Amino acid sequence: MRTRDARLAEQRRAHRDAVMAAFGAALPELPAVDIPGILAKARADKRIALRNLAGHLSDHPDALSSGSPRCPVVIVRLAHVLHAAGYRDVVRPGCAGCGKVTHDLPRSGPDGRLCQSASENSRTGRRVMPGLWRDSRYD
Ligand SMILES: [Zn+2]
Incomplete structure (x- = not known):
């Protein structure tokens, strides 16, 4: 064993x-x-x-x-x-969001690794919710 x-x-x-x-x-x-x-x-x-x-x-x-x-x-x-x-x-x-070549690609998005700022942009961007628009920064 x-x-x-x-x-x-x-x-x-x-x-x-x-x-x-x-x-x-x-x-x-x-x-x-x-x-x-x-x-x-x-x-x-x-x-x-x-x-x-x-x-x-x-x-x-x-x-x-x-x-x-x-x-x-x-x-x-x-x-x-x-x-x-x-x-x-x-x-x-390179970053899947902005193309920047950096060793710092800590996040993973739908298209691949993301740098910090691309990751934040996708997180804080406006998105459609059922029936309304809202800004996810205020979540
Ligand atoms: Zn980026």
Whole structure:
């Protein structure tokens, strides 16, 4: 009978292997020995971030070159770290609301990640309620 810790360690290893394979395919010029440092710098090496990263890269192998804002926040952090490390083929996702390229895309909207101000604009904007107009700022 396996313990919970052994199971978690195994999942972590599987996620790490999936990420290493995805990096090998997407960024063959990135030395494998550099990957753990890149992941740590992007805070992508912890359990949930690593799992989100592995899952997203397996569903979207082009996630680091597409610049799509429809991604978990770990992809945004990773794209910025890789870009700063000189991997210029890596496209940093822009805000789905205003297009701004920033590492700070904390919210998720219907079209992808949003910066703080785009997120606030969509939250405070006028919206139609049944039978009336109202300003949601006063909610
Ligand atoms: Zn924005």
